[in-house]
Amino acid sequence: MPAATGGKVRQIFTAALRGILVMAAITAFTDLRAVAQSFPSQPIKLVVPAAPGGSTDILARSMAQLIQQQTGVSVVVDNRAGAGGTIGVGAVVHAPPDGHTLLVTVPDGITVLPHLRKDIPYRAAQDLMPIGLMAETSWLFAVNAGSPFKTMKDLIAAAAAKPGSIRYSSPGIGTSAHLVTERLRLQSNTDMLHVPYKGAGPATMAVVMGEVDMIATSPISLKAFLDGGKIRGLAITGGRRSAVLPDIPTMEESGFAGFVASAWFGVFAPAGLSADRAEQVDRIVSAAVRHPDFQKQILAMGLDPRLMNRTEFAAYVAADSTRWREVVEKSKVSLSD
Structure with missing residues (x-):
């Protein structure tokens, strides 16, 4: 094949491939209405275990708007503040496991307080299904x-x-x-x-x-x-310097080997969600989190974007819970102090 002809073929192939990739990216966000034929079949509720106006609430409202655009159904944010976040977490634990009620939260009510209080009316590891990680921040x-x-x-x-x-x-x-x-x-x-x-x-x-x-x-x-x-x-405490404060060293750079800790923002569903429904929820949440508008919101808040699927996030949450359990046990922290 002549070089000129080969070059033209490559150009045509490259243009076609680029078109396919662009269409795939658009489809990942806009073509989820096919999923909506079976789910969601009613309004979605995002429970935030904190008062309006905070970081978790802002992220939840941004996500609600994008999910509503994806699916065409109403998405509401339900703020359930109090008791260190356990009231909001409990509301999701006892919701029907159909994917229409989700929890948008930080670690406290999931991986921290369960090691400090015996009166929490749920077992986070058994009663909730991790859906995905959205963002992190260091201390x-x-x-x-x-x-x-x-x-x-x-x-x-x-x-x-x-x-x-x-x-x-x-x-x-x-x-x-x-x-x-x-x-x-x-x-x-x-x-x-x-x-x-x-x-x-x-x-x-x-x-x-x-x-x-x-x-x-x-x-x-x-x-x-x-x-x-x-x-x-x-x-x-992050594994790398903050984009917001790049001149401040990490703990490891400061001589504290292995001292890496992050606060995170994640999405959970009630345990008992079927595998098919969990996959549908994961697709919808992931598409919202990957959307450029959501990523801009995360960066504007000084957070670090980080997306994990259900399997990765479940392992991440379990490891986080183990770390805080060890700190609580060794420090003998008590809420009655």
Whole structure:
């Protein structure tokens, strides 16, 4: 075959292939109405175990809009705040396992509080089916801008030299922010004083005002204080540096080997969902999460996009639960403290 003819054939083939790929990408989002012939057959409810306006609520509302576009059915967000998220989780646990009620949540009511409380009316590992991971965020260890501590090693050296002298705030006993700092205390073999507050806002202001020495919280929630020179970031707990705060080192870069921890945002369904229905729900949720508008929303919130399928997310949640169980057992944290 002449070279010119071969080149023309390749051009035609490449153009055809590009067209096929574009059509496949469009179909992945817009052609899910075929699924809607059997599911969903009624409005979908996304239960958020937190008050309106927070990160989980914002993600759920963005997802609701995209799922509604996909399927043509109404999607509502039902905020069920209270009891550390366990009220909202419980509402989904007891919902019919038909895929029309889903949970959009962070770890607390799934992998943290079940190790701290005996009165939770569900068993997350048995009563919920993981559907998919949407995003993650690291914790940022930070101190007041006037603090003498420039690095995590400085702070830990002070804690080791004078046990109990370092005070750290959290949104409350048993929260993820509390336990991630307990993990730091255990790994560094130091004694630090926990000062719980009623919510993330007061806990953050305690560091800004110099009432405590340190806090662990999401990087995006501290960015304004960092930019304003009120707070100094020491290290983040992610496996890589934050895109929001690229100049702050990770814990591993700071000399704390293996110290990687993330808060996550995921979707669950009631256990008992059939394999076929679970696959349908997975397809719909995944298409929404992969949509460019949803990805932009995640990045705008300072979160790290990360998508996992049902099998991967189930293993991820199980490992996360094991990590927090070990921290709770070793630190002897109790909600009656």
